[in-house]
Amino acid sequence: MKNIVPRVKVPATVKAGEVFTVKTLINHPMVSGFGKDKKTGKTIPREIINHFSCDFEGQNVIAMEMDPAISANPYIEFQAKVDKSGTMTFTWKDDDGSVYTKTAPVKVG
Amino acid sequence: MKRTQVKTVLVVAAVAALALAGVARADEAMAPNMSKVLEINGEKMITHTKAPKNIPGLSEIYSGWLFRSPSTQTMETDDIDNPGMSGEAMGEIEWANVDGTAGKSCASCHGDLAKMKGVRTQMPKVNKAGVLWSMENYINDCRTTRMGAKPWKWSGANMQDMVAAISVQSRGMPMDVKTDGKAAKYWKEGEKMYYTRYGQLQLSCSNCHEDHYGDNIRADHLSQGQINGFPTYRLKTGKLTSIQNRFKGCIRDTRAQTYAEGSPELTALELYVASRGNGLSVEGVSVRP
Amino acid sequence: MNLTRRDVMALGAGGAALAMLPLPAAAADQAALDAAIKKFTGGAATKDGGVKLTAPEIAENGNTVPIEVEAEGATEILVLAPNNPLPSAFTVSFGPLSGASSASTRIRLAGTQDLTAIAKMKDGSFAMAKRTVKVTIGGCGG
Numbered sequence A: 001m002k003n004i005v006p007r008v009k010v011p012a013t014v015k016a017g018e019v020f021t022v023k024t025l026i027n028h029p030m031v032s033g034f035g036k037d038k039k040t041g042k043t044i045p046r047e048i049i050n051h052f053s054c055d056f057e058g059q060n061v062i063a064m065e066m067d068p069a070i071s072a073n074p075y076i077e078f079q080a081k082v083d084k085s086g087t088m089t090f091t092w093k094d095d096d097g098s099v100y101t102k103t104a105p106v107k108v109g
Numbered sequence B: 001m002k003r004t005q006v007k008t009v010l011v012v013a014a015v016a017a018l019a020l021a022g023v024a025r026a027d028e029a030m031a032p033n034m035s036k037v038l039e040i041n042g043e044k045m046i047t048h049t050k051a052p053k054n055i056p057g058l059s060e061i062y063s064g065w066l067f068r069s070p071s072t073q074t075m076e077t078d079d080i081d082n083p084g085m086s087g088e089a090m091g092e093i094e095w096a097n098v099d100g101t102a103g104k105s106c107a108s109c110h111g112d113l114a115k116m117k118g119v120r121t122q123m124p125k126v127n128k129a130g131v132l133w134s135m136e137n138y139i140n141d142c143r144t145t146r147m148g149a150k151p152w153k154w155s156g157a158n159m160q161d162m163v164a165a166i167s168v169q170s171r172g173m174p175m176d177v178k179t180d181g182k183a184a185k186y187w188k189e190g191e192k193m194y195y196t197r198y199g200q201l202q203l204s205c206s207n208c209h210e211d212h213y214g215d216n217i218r219a220d221h222l223s224q225g226q227i228n229g230f231p232t233y234r235l236k237t238g239k240l241t242s243i244q245n246r247f248k249g250c251i252r253d254t255r256a257q258t259y260a261e262g263s264p265e266l267t268a269l270e271l272y273v274a275s276r277g278n279g280l281s282v283e284g285v286s287v288r289p
Numbered sequence C: 001m002n003l004t005r006r007d008v009m010a011l012g013a014g015g016a017a018l019a020m021l022p023l024p025a026a027a028a029d030q031a032a033l034d035a036a037i038k039k040f041t042g043g044a045a046t047k048d049g050g051v052k053l054t055a056p057e058i059a060e061n062g063n064t065v066p067i068e069v070e071a072e073g074a075t076e077i078l079v080l081a082p083n084n085p086l087p088s089a090f091t092v093s094f095g096p097l098s099g100a101s102s103a104s105t106r107i108r109l110a111g112t113q114d115l116t117a118i119a120k121m122k123d124g125s126f127a128m129a130k131r132t133v134k135v136t137i138g139g140c141g142g
Helices: B002-020 B070-075 B084-095 B106-110 B135-146 B157-168 B181-194 B205-209 B243-253 B264-276 C005-009 C030-041
Strands: A007-009 A020-025 A049-056 A059-066 A075-080 A086-094 A099-108 B048-050 B060-062 B232-234 B239-241 B286-288 C046-048 C052-054 C065-070 C074-080 C088-094 C098-107 C113-121 C126-135
Touching: A007 A099, A007 B084, A020 A049, A049 A075, A059 A075, A059 C098, B070 B286, B070 C065, B084 B106, B084 B157, B084 B232, B084 B239, B106 B135, B135 B157, B157 B239, B181 B205, B181 B264, B243 B264, C030 C074, C030 C113, C052 C113, C052 C126, C065 C074, C065 C113, C074 C098, C088 C098
Parallel strands: B232 B286, C046 C126
Antiparallel strands: A007 A020, A020 A075, A049 A059, A049 A086, A059 C088, A075 C098, A086 A099, B048 B060, B232 B239, C052 C065, C065 C098, C074 C088, C074 C113, C113 C126
């Protein structure tokens, strides 16, 4: 079990329909599958986060299919807009089957 | 394979060119662009100031941040943009984590992590027994003697996450290591090392970081080698890097046998190099290529 | 520790047993690149313009290169790094609550290459942008 701490930055309060920036960062080595073990010369098997999505109250904001080119500790920044207060849900899917989630409240005011 | 050889030749040529560039007079090197201001989460950092009096080779000191490209600089300005802060977050969790036979966590003795404010500015520091210790030594001493836990590897993720978490408490405070009193003999030893040429390439720390900061070593922009930003998140490795691991990398590049992390030699060097940055802000977790 | 030339040149963190990076550099695999594009466009033509691809001209390190893609009116954007072992870097799709058809992330580049972004527009057309990013080999590896 890896120690994964997803982090997100969402403005606490936004105006209805206003476009705002969302930033996310998750610690993960993103093993590309192209590297080799220095000692044995064997390829180190790929193990990456392959999918990210952000949803708000059941509606999608953004989704990303991620390939091994994504750097270690994936950082994703994007724009969102909402009409009402609610919860933003962030989901990262790992090659090993793990799913990491994080939620953040967004208040429209 | 072929590529490796070509790279080797290039690196050797570049480093050798530096060595042959002759003895530059002190402080003839190029100052970085100082119009850039480092603010981390809106808090202003000291990235340049007058050199300490006992560092005659420099008149101004500059954080490595000033030598980086704009995109790398930006990554350090906000904790969510800074991938090294994920490690720091793990360190914060570990602070309260009970480990070892004594049933204690760091917090059991030290209380809130915020009480570690100022600690980083003093490291490395002579301990009660008169021996110079880095922060890693203090952490492992707590782990083994107080917690009954296993020591961490010097540059292991656990250790550097904790070093990061403790360092961040002093963010913005100027580095202020002691160089006199009981520290004096270690400081002198470190100073001697700094100016000693090592390895097949016969390079001292000063050849690059005092005589040639601001110059390019191939595509890399040489900094003063300041360590106020450590532990540093390296874009290359995607990990937090310890001060002494970076020293090893430098010494290895001179094609010398390296000292071990935690060795008296590297710890003395760490004190001396830290003292060259006395006055620069602790950046907590910096971001460097 | 005895230092061989290869050790000297190994670009991993000293002491790390595993050299996961850097990605091996290779010439662009045209077939793989074409396949990745075709998978996204279904073979439709792409026109230039309408996509903004922002990345540093010179990356300080190829393992973490910040990039941003933006294409107004796009539903999906594919980003390709043609000289990487796998040309496809990521595909981002924008849902109903997306505030702009843009995204930023950080990617690995196995050497200097022409980053390519292809956007799928709402009307089903495709737009493309390229940008050369130079990846330097650092002086000190360390």
